[in-house]
Amino acid sequence: MSPKTQYTRSGDLHIAYQVVGEGPLDLVYVPGWVSHVELAWEEPTLARFLQRLASFSRLIMFDKRGTGLSDRVPNDRLPTLEERMDDLRAVMDAAGSQRAAVFGFSEGGNLSATFAATYPKRTTALIMFGTFAKRIWSSDYPWAPKPKDREREYEIIEREWGDMMDLGQYVPSKISDEPFLRRLATYFRRSASPGAAVALLRMNTQIDIRSVLPTIHVPALIIHRTGDRDAHVEEGRWIAKQIPNARFAELPGEDHLPWVGDSDSVLDEIQEFLTGVRPSHQSDRILSTVLFTDIVASTEHAARLGDRAWRDLLDSHHALVRKELARWRGREIKTVGDAFIVTFDGPARAVRCACSIRDxxxxxxxxxxxxxxxxxxxxAGDDIGGIAVHIASRVIAASQPGEVLVSSTVKDLSAGSGIVFHDRGKQVLKGMPDEWQLFAVV
Structure with a gap:
């Protein structure tokens, strides 16, 4: 479930914000290009990223004016960095935060850096990820796009906004994950209109904070992935050199969005920088309940309905499944066509969630x-593996239409939950040794 969205005034405009977590330090999350504070919690990879930030901080999130749930602004009167700093201060005031660490990625890093330089007494630390100092090429800043490249990008965005667009430059590791790309396109579409999206890009093209960087005198961490296709790693290295005593962390990967790919490495750097303690990952193996679901006779449904109607049905199915996952605290690992793979930290919740999805x-x-x-x-990053995953996939293969089928381990660990099971006997699971006792939920 999404945290409560609140509003504060910044001049004549309403700015949407949320406060999550009860950690010992305040952390303001400044998004890039466009954002939507409520829809963010419906995307599993982003929700997990935000939850981790909130685990060691009091996380303050907001939609910049002109995006998400904040008031829109005319496309010909887009906000300046100064006005956006006013928004950031207004949100901090409304959240009761006198001083906070500020974390911005991509274009949000420009705003964060300018805020840190202008209001050092309100900034405990600055974190920038995948950020650029200038967004148009020049001989003394050769990593930025050239004007014709930016013009071409404007045309593509305006023509294909809300569709798949060219998302490969932002999330190359997900380029083959169509469900994810569709969710990301939806996130962008609901965060801004096509005209606003292009206008914001044009505004970003005019940004140049090179003169600001040497005036930053708060602790600063600059994080950049080596293969970032949208903001060159050389930009991150250069920015770190311009900020006095800044620390630079170069991480492997190509994704421009910090919450895609190996997000744990990004979060580890941030947590250690802010708290002085690096999270321990001594064991990458945990006890979990794995749930597989899929639609019965999906091929027949697709053939009967046709591509468009089938896609609409799938979207409705996915939305209902994700609503139940949020209700029962399931962690979505991935979707494969009409199938979901989910993990839970408790077997009873997993069983009840499966039944709720079925209904x-x-x-x-x-x-x-x-x-x-x-x-x-x-x-393994955002994915999972191990024999338990294979067993769960074999259990679903043995299930009947409308049935929630579990292994004896799930039944035994659900003792005392009040869930009633029917013995389906011992069955051979493909590729698994011995026979397995399976039970159907009544």
Missing amino acids: AVSQLGIEIRAGLHSGEIEL
């Missing part, structure tokens, strides 16, 4: 089946 999607005229197993899984 919810029935309103769409479809059935799902679900398979669950509890065991040790291996964490």
